[in-house]
Amino acid sequence: MLVPLYEAVYERLEVGTGTRLLGLGCGSGLALLMARTRGATVTGVDTDHHRLALARERMESSPAARLLDGDAAAAAAAGTGYNLITAFQPIGSGTGDAERLEQVLRESVGLAERRSVVVLTGWGPPERCATSGVLRVAGERRRSAHRDALEDIAGRAGLNPDGSGRVACPFGYADTDSAVRGLLSTGLYDAAVRETDLARVEKEIAEALHDHRRPDGTVWMPNVFRYLIARTS
Secondary structure (H helix, E strand, O other): OOHHHHHHHHHHHOOOOOOEEEEEOOOOOHHHHHHHHOOOEEEEEEOOHHHHHHHHHHOOOOOOOEEEEOOHHHHHHHOOOEEEEEEEEEEOOOOOHHHHHHHHHHHHHHHEEEEEEEEEEEEOOHHHOOHHHHHOHHHOOOOOOOOOHHHHHHHHOOOEEEEEEEEEOOEEEOOHHHHHHHHHOOOOOHHHHHHOOHHHHHHHHHHHOHHHEOOOOOEEEOOEEEEEEEEOO
16 A cells, blocks of 8 residues: 555655665565566565565565565674665554664664665654544554654654655555455554454454445545655764
8 A cells, every 4th residue: 555655755766776775674575576676676674474474475586685584683684785775664553663663773774875865654644644543443542643753763863854755645445354454464453453352353443444435335545654765974
């Protein structure tokens, strides 16, 4: 669902054959694959073993891609010299995500060359993100990040802000069941599932999606995401 965000960032930064990209929290690897098709050399790290396995499947035909199990330390062991670092997991999804992003950025900026680009992302304001209400299901608390949250994180991590943008990223699903599965796959409801049970969380998500169903049964939720371009010193 974040493909428009990836495309906007890559187009603006002219990602191509000279790009050496490190993807933090690369997930199932779609953003890395898109960069690879532009000619970039890509490395991704993630602590989620299941999503990383999906990323490896996606990147089987791209031998130049490296996918590492772990965090910034794993990337450091693989080398340095990146000129683009991306953190496409948007803040504002749950408690503590801004603090975690700041920490991983502090650990990662030393892996990049001077004046390299670092991209941070966040959810837009709740009134422009239809998914906000659905993320509150089953005790999940989506804390709306304030307007300059990305700039604050970048500054504390030793980065210099150098531009920003907003991108519309609607979440669309064929039906309610597909929407429930898709939202669960984000990992944002894992704590709720552990505290209650999967069936209850699925039921509550489905109920929260009711207002977003179209007459043909599809589910459509308009959202806006913001990205910040920053540079290392």
